[in-house]
Amino acid sequence: MTAASPPEILRAPLVVEFPFTRSLGPVQSAFLTGLREGVVLGVTTADGKVMVPPVEYDPVTAEEIRDLVEVGTTGTVTTWAWNGSPRPNQPLATPFAWVLVRLDGADTALLHALDAPGPEAVTTGMRVRVRWAGERTGAITDIACFEPAGDGEAHGEAAPHSGEFADAVTGIVAEARLDYSYSPGRAQTAYIAGLSEQKTIGERCPSCHKVYVPPRGACPTCGVATTDRVEVGPAGTVTTYCIVNIKAKNLDIEVPYVYAHIALDGAGLALHGRIGGIPYDQVRMGLRVEPVWTEGGRYPDHYRPTGEPDADYDVYKELI
Amino acid sequence: MARYAREVAVVAFAQSDHLRRTDELSEVEMVMPVLHQVLAATGLKAGEIGFTCSGSSDYLAGRAFSFTMTLDGVGAWPPISESHVEMDGAWALYEAWVKIQTGEADTALVYSYGKSSPGSVRDVLTRQLDPYYVAPLWPDSVALAALQAQALIDAGETDETGLAAIGARSRASAGANPHAQLSGAVAQGPYQVAPLRTGDCPPIGDGAAAVILAAGDVARRLCERPAWITGIDHRIEAHSLGLRDLTDSPSTRIAAEHAGVFEAPVDTAELHAPFSSQEVVLRKALGLGGDVAVNPSGGALAANPMMAAGLIRIGEAAARIHRGESDRAVAHATSGPCLQQNLVAVLEGDRA
Numbered sequence: 001m002t003a004a005s006p007p008e009i010l011r012a013p014l015v016v017e018f019p020f021t022r023s024l025g026p027v028q029s030a031f032l033t034g035l036r037e038g039v040v041l042g043v044t045t046a047d048g049k050v051m052v053p054p055v056e057y058d059p060v061t062a063e064e065i066r067d068l069v070e071v072g073t074t075g076t077v078t079t080w081a082w083n084g085s086p087r088p089n090q091p092l093a094t095p096f097a098w099v100l101v102r103l104d105g106a107d108t109a110l111l112h113a114l115d116a117p118g119p120e121a122v123t124t125g126m127r128v129r130v131r132w133a134g135e136r137t138g139a140i141t142d143i144a145c146f147e148p149a150g151d152g153e154a155h156g157e158a159a160p161h162s163g164e165f166a167d168a169v170t171g172i173v174a175e176a177r178l179d180y181s182y183s184p185g186r187a188q189t190a191y192i193a194g195l196s197e198q199k200t201i202g203e204r205c206p207s208c209h210k211v212y213v214p215p216r217g218a219c220p221t222c223g224v225a226t227t228d229r230v231e232v233g234p235a236g237t238v239t240t241y242c243i244v245n246i247k248a249k250n251l252d253i254e255v256p257y258v259y260a261h262i263a264l265d266g267a268g269l270a271l272h273g274r275i276g277g278i279p280y281d282q283v284r285m286g287l288r289v290e291p292v293w294t295e296g297g298r299y300p301d302h303y304r305p306t307g308e309p310d311a312d313y314d315v316y317k318e319l320i
Numbered sequence: 321m322a323r324y325a326r327e328v329a330v331v332a333f334a335q336s337d338h339l340r341r342t343d344e345l346s347e348v349e350m351v352m353p354v355l356h357q358v359l360a361a362t363g364l365k366a367g368e369i370g371f372t373c374s375g376s377s378d379y380l381a382g383r384a385f386s387f388t389m390t391l392d393g394v395g396a397w398p399p400i401s402e403s404h405v406e407m408d409g410a411w412a413l414y415e416a417w418v419k420i421q422t423g424e425a426d427t428a429l430v431y432s433y434g435k436s437s438p439g440s441v442r443d444v445l446t447r448q449l450d451p452y453y454v455a456p457l458w459p460d461s462v463a464l465a466a467l468q469a470q471a472l473i474d475a476g477e478t479d480e481t482g483l484a485a486i487g488a489r490s491r492a493s494a495g496a497n498p499h500a501q502l503s504g505a506v507a508q509g510p511y512q513v514a515p516l517r518t519g520d521c522p523p524i525g526d527g528a529a530a531v532i533l534a535a536g537d538v539a540r541r542l543c544e545r546p547a548w549i550t551g552i553d554h555r556i557e558a559h560s561l562g563l564r565d566l567t568d569s570p571s572t573r574i575a576a577e578h579a580g581v582f583e584a585p586v587d588t589a590e591l592h593a594p595f596s597s598q599e600v601v602l603r604k605a606l607g608l609g610g611d612v613a614v615n616p617s618g619g620a621l622a623a624n625p626m627m628a629a630g631l632i633r634i635g636e637a638a639a640r641i642h643r644g645e646s647d648r649a650v651a652h653a654t655s656g657p658c659l660q661q662n663l664v665a666v667l668e669g670d671r672a
Contacts (some may be wrong), residue, residue: 009343014438016382020451028452051563053453059558079474079566081466082514087443098463098513100562109469111454111564121369124474140453157616168535174451180439185346216392218348222365223395239636 010189014182020174027056029170030068030163035142038132041068041161042106052106053140068163072104072156073130074149082119091145099121099144113145127151143148153193163225187217190229200255202267204228210268237311238287238304239320240270243280258283262303263319268303270319277304285287286310323580328420329546330531330537330667332361333635333642338501338527338623341437345526348380351433352393354530358429362532362542366395367557369424369532372402373416375409375432376627379444390433400471402427408432409529409631410592410653410663416533424644426535427542433528441626448656451561457562462521464657468566469597473515475567478600480515480669482510486596487519487621494618501525501623518619520596527625529632542544547638547667551579554663557657566658572605575664581606581650588613588640588649588668590633594620598659604650606664616640630654634665641669 024032028042031054034041042052043058044067051117057064071142080099099122100109115131116122129149134265136142155268184192187203191214194201201213203226210219211230219226242259247253253271258280261270276292288308334357342350359366369455372394376387387404398401401424405412409432416428436444442460454615471476487508502525509518532542539546555571557564576582589612599614608614615621617636620629630653640646645653648668655661 011343012492024452024453032452051560053560053562055558055560055563059560059563078562079351079467079471081470081516082511083461083463084514085512087458087460089443091457098459098467100467102562106562111561112457113478120331140456154536172452174455176447178379178382178439178444178447182382182438183343185349186344187346187349216348217346218352218392219395220392221395222398223393225349253367278420 010082010181010192011181011183014180015177016180020175020176021171024169025056025169026066026163027054027068031166032138032140032172033138033165033169036136036138036169037164037165039102039161040071040073041163042071042158044069044158049107051106051108052103053110068161069105069158070161071106071158073107075101075103075128077122077124077126077128078102078109078113079124080114082122083153088279091141096145097256099128099146101128104156115145115147118131121148129310139172165191167263185217186252187215187226190226191215194231199231200233202230202231202232211266212269213264213271219288220281230266233291235288235290235306236264236267237316238283238285238289239263239316240285241275241283256280260303261320262289263316268319273300274302275304276302283309286313286316323551323553323617324329325421325503326423327536327548328417328533329543329548330634331534331539331543331546332358332532332628333529333639334361335499335529335628335632335635337499337517338525338625339511340501340523340525342435342526343437346381346389347386347433347435348390349395350526351390351431351528354501354528355393355429355431358530358532363543364427364532367398367558369427369429370401371419371420371428372400372483373404373412373428373430375405375407375412375461376434377406378631379447380434380436380441380533380626382439382501394429398413401560408533408653408655410591410630410634411554411655412665413531413533413631413634414554415553415579417549420535426538428533429527429530430533430631432628432631434628435526436524436626437526451558456639461657462516463513464593465597466516466559467561468601468658469520472600474598477484477567477604481629482600483520484517486599486606490615490619490621493616494622496616497586497618497622500541500618503618503622516595516597522620522624523592523622524624525625527583527623527628531626531631531635531638534594543642545642545669546639547669549665550668551581551666552664553578554661556661557659559659559660564658567601569601569605569659569662570661570665572602572652572662576650577662578607579666581664581666586644586648586650588637590617590619590637590651591615592620592630592633592653594624594629594654596621601659606650630663634667639668641667644669647671
């Protein structure tokens with residue numbers, strides 16, 4: 001069976017969120033704790049260069065460096081870019097300049113935002129100072145942004161610092177959220193559209209004739225497109241199974257229950273589903289099953305025995 | 321000149337049309353046609369390829385191990401020797417080249433792809449930045465390139481007119497490239513992040529590319545005029561932007577020295593410069609004069625499918641050699657913010 005016309009390609013929001021918990025070494029810990037305390041620290045390399053923000057290893061020699069110094073909270077812009085349309089999560093919601101700032105006493109520059117009325121107020125070489133965040137936690141965002149400073153404000157020297165603070169910050173949580181609009185493409189759109197009519201649609205490989213469910217658009221064995229749509233099932237055969245004894249979080253299914261690989265009639269490989277309507281200890285390889293749909297369900301809730309005799313092993317042995 | 325143990329050449333190259341969106345295609349459906357094209361060009365079957373390597377990024381796809389899906393397009397049965405880099409395909413090509421140098425393979429299939437359309441690529445790319453000091457500020461890829469552009473302007477190496485000319489030349493050249501996403505006269509447009517305007521930035525799009533590498537006589541058998549990789553090297557800068565001189569690219573220069581770029585003139589340069597300002601940096605690092613055809617394909621300003629655009633530079637340079645339009649070309653690929661990582665390859669054709 002080949003479907004008449006391809007359904008409209010599906011799209012749906014997909015959100016990827018990951019709060020990475022990261023530990024800090026002694027240098028990063030001192031730097032971020034320092035920000036919480038209103039102090040900016042750097043490190044001194046073997047050849048006397050002061051790196052702010054501090055690195056843990058010399059970028060030239062790869063030697064471990066731990067010599068902390070305190071630098072100024074005023075500095076000089078080394079380059080900048082005017083951001084007329086701030087994006088979500090950026091330091092300021094109003095137009096601002098991205099800046100690399102060489103703080104007084106440092107030899108390298110720190111990336112941050114500069115709050116300025118417009119691009120005409122920003123130049124390379126201008127003097128800026130740190131604007132601290134109201135509430136500080138030990139993160140780079142403890143610097144809310146930079147703001148213009150008068151030319152007269154002091155150019156300090158780097159001074160040695162122990163890096164010791166009470167209640168040092170030892171880790172950060174790096175929050176991230178990315179928003180996507182996911183499209184599964186032609187083959188999976190047809191599969192999902194079929195499910196909405198309680199049909200299971202696969203695709204046949206024109207070369208080896210295997211029918212894939214769910215289809216992904218390609219035969220992984222032959223490396224060619226699978227374009228011939230085929231309706232499989234609804235009934236199928238249990239090819240293998242396991243008994244689940246641990247209740248999953250947020251899952252309203254009583255244990256023990258059976259999870260099985262089911263080769264739908266006409267399919268070239270098994271998909272997986274839960275087996276219901278039969279005691280868990282009576283499920284077996286070869287059991288004939290059919291899907292059970294719940295009201296408004298977008299995929300079979302589970303599979304139950306059809307009552308047919310079991311399939312011969314030879315019929316499904318290639319699909320295990 | 322025996323720089324390496326074995327002679328290795330690019331013997332086939334194919335790329336998809338690069339498009340703003342490809343919702344109807346899954347990644348494997350986008351990749352499969354270019355795989356079939358390079359295989360057809362050489363007459364090789366998937367099972368005859370010695371090594372397969374791909375480049376892509378889970379962050380573009382928004383899901384883990386996304387590259388395993390596109391392997392379906394290769395025909396990986398019986399089992400094949402395969403690897404993947406979470407990088408532009410140019411680095412997958414480097415891995416495949418090493419595999420051939422070791423003698424473990426005589427041929428390699430290299431492919432890469434990226435669909436930027438499902439997400440916001442400017443935001444997605446912030447996740448490759450230093451997670452302690454930089455990523456929490458979410459500086460997007462255009463913002464970081466703009467800092468580099470301003471540094472170049474301050475240093476007197478270019479100005480906004482000069483940058484606009486690079487974009488205009490690239491898109492004019494792309495008129496001869498049927499795969500390009502943007503070609504012809506494109507308005508320079510408003511500032512995205514000043515000093516960079518829309519015309520200084522690459523289009524966002526989806527695309528894929530593939531090449532086949534072969535060693536020695538196998539290459540001569542598969543291709544009328546193989547594009548011999550006579551040099552290849554890649555280098556990386558310190559990852560903190562504030563440690564670097566953004567007006568220069570020492571990593572590109574060192575990679576070029578090791579690849580032998582400066583040992584003889586090149587007639588073609590395919591540079592992976594997603595932003596117009598980056599071409600200024602690369603021309604200087606590679607010492608390119610006005611007589612070199614730079615990005616005759618249109619370059620990344622005409623089509624910048626993430627993870628494939630660098631491999632495409634190598635493929636475009638090789639294709640010019642295949643066609644007899646170049647004798648000695650330099651191809652460059654980059655990855656990361658402000659030209660952080662750079663790969664340089666020299667490709668040469670046999671002289672008549």
